[in-house]
Amino acid sequence: MSDTPLIGLPLLEASQAQKHVTHNEALLQLDALLHLAVISRSLAAPPVSPVDGDRYLIAASATGVWLTHSDQIAYREAGSWRFAIPKAGWRLWVAAESVLLLYDGTAWRSMLQSASVLQNLDLLGVNTTADATNKLAVSSPSVLFNHAGSDQRVKINKNAVGDTASLLFQSGFSGRAEFGLTGDDNFHVKVSPDGSAWAQAIVVDKTTGLVALTNNSIGNAALADVATATFKGRASAGAGDPEDLSATQATALLNPFGA
Secondary structure, three states: OOEOOOOOOEOOOOOOOOHHHHHHHHHHHHHHHOOOEEOOOOOOOOOOOOOOOOEEEOOOOOOHHHOOOOOOEEEEEOOEEEEEOOOOOOEEEEOOOOEEEEEOOOOEEEHHHHOOOOOOOOOEEEOOOOOOOOOEEEOOOOOOOOOOOOOOOOOOOOOOOOOEEEEEEEEOOEEEEEEEEEOOOOEEEEEOOOOOOOEEEEEEOOOOOOEEEOOHHHHHHHOOOOOOOOEEEOOOOOOOOOEEEOHHHHHHHHHHHHO
16 A cells, blocks of 8 residues: 655555545544644653643653654554654644744754844834835834944945935824934934924034034024123133123233234
């Protein structure tokens, strides 16, 4: 009597007596191996009180009636243990661990382990759904980028000078603040009350490093409360905050330059 080449199901023969026996045998094997799920993969010896339909992935160093069947599937049928030898590509679910395994032709491996090297994914969503614009999407209270022994840098690279490489801060998915290279290669800091109208606060020149306060109200606020006929500067000894200088103090500071 011949068997199928993959699972080894017995085939009916022409003029065979009691064909129902062979047919039922094939059905029982299909019942055991189709949509394969086992109770556990940690047992090397049969459990004490098995029932028909129980399935196990036999652990290493098998003993008892499981002897010589390590890494095989043991399934209980009609009060006896039967065994199936896995082939490359078989997958099974281990209920005790909630883990999916793949047989690579030599050993059973975790499907996560098999997918440990991920390259050229179209989309990746972590606790959320990625889309065509946000190909990497993460929904989490925080995100950690840890060093691998020394430095840690987060890089944002744009295609051309006129493009944007920035960090955008949102409220309800509406922009409120942004900093980075927005539209050129200078460093910009911008804010918005509604995600539509934007006020640019600071621009750092890419070549000189000079800082420009582009919003006059911000610049004036830093120089507020200047007294009449005074300069902002510092006449007191030592470093400290700017002071309102009288005409005499301002003249004294300017005289060395005039000389």
